[in-house]
Amino acid sequence: MRVLAVAARKGGAGKSTIAASLAVAAAQAGERVAVVDLDPQGSVAEWGARREAQDLRIIPPKDVEDEKLPGILARIRETASLAILDTPGTFDPNVTAALATADLTVIPVRPSILDLSATRRTVEALGLMGRRYAFILSQVMPASPARAEEAARVLVQVGALVPAAIAHRADYLDAMMTGQGVTEWAPASKAATEITSLWSWIKSELESATA
Numbered sequence: 001m002r003v004l005a006v007a008a009r010k011g012g013a014g015k016s017t018i019a020a021s022l023a024v025a026a027a028q029a030g031e032r033v034a035v036v037d038l039d040p041q042g043s044v045a046e047w048g049a050r051r052e053a054q055d056l057r058i059i060p061p062k063d064v065e066d067e068k069l070p071g072i073l074a075r076i077r078e079t080a081s082l083a084i085l086d087t088p089g090t091f092d093p094n095v096t097a098a099l100a101t102a103d104l105t106v107i108p109v110r111p112s113i114l115d116l117s118a119t120r121r122t123v124e125a126l127g128l129m130g131r132r133y134a135f136i137l138s139q140v141m142p143a144s145p146a147r148a149e150e151a152a153r154v155l156v157q158v159g160a161l162v163p164a165a166i167a168h169r170a171d172y173l174d175a176m177m178t179g180q181g182v183t184e185w186a187p188a189s190k191a192a193t194e195i196t197s198l199w200s201w202i203k204s205e206l207e208s209a210t211a
Contacts, residue, residue, distance in 0.1 A: 005102035010118035011089035024181025050179030108138035
């Protein structure tokens with residue numbers, strides 16, 4: 001089983017939305033996906049409760065609180081080929097365990113100075129652990145490409161940057177409301193293309209990390 005963490009020190013970066021749509025895209029590509037919701041707000045767990053399809057295993061924050069992340073990962077290892085860990089915008093023992101366990105951590109970053117500064121603690125923790133990570137630009141405004149380009153120039157000086165940005169699009173919000181991934185809700189949309197490209201890149205990175 002490969003483990004992907006979605007983490008960012010600052011809230012509002014779109015972690016849960018990305019985790020949910022990535023889970024669906026990975027399942028559509030043949031992965032047996034478990035999503036572990038480490039955020040006490042339970043956004044992914046609530047999304048899963050609205051979901052009609054039974055193709056994903058979604059583990060809510062209450063189970064994490066009771067069993068702790070290492071125990072959960074050990075329990076699902078034989079039945080899942082991919083575990084996606086959705087983390088809160090804070091640091092606690094479960095987040096530390098997620099970063100230490102993940103084969104790859106993707107760090108969604110909005111193209112703003114506050115979000116760029118907030119990545120420091122996450123990057124420092126991953127660096128100390130010697131774990132692989134990559135930034136992904138998130139909540140990008142399609143009408144403001146210059147801002148995204150400037151953020152990209154800053155991020156590549158610190159670490160790898162996923163060559164696929166996630167724009168601020170209504171399709172992501174609508175998909176979350178219906179318990180779907182954006183590749184289900186609007187399969188021909190630009191948002192679906194973004195998520196498909198992101199999953200393709202992540203899959204390649206995970207395969208090279210665990211080879």
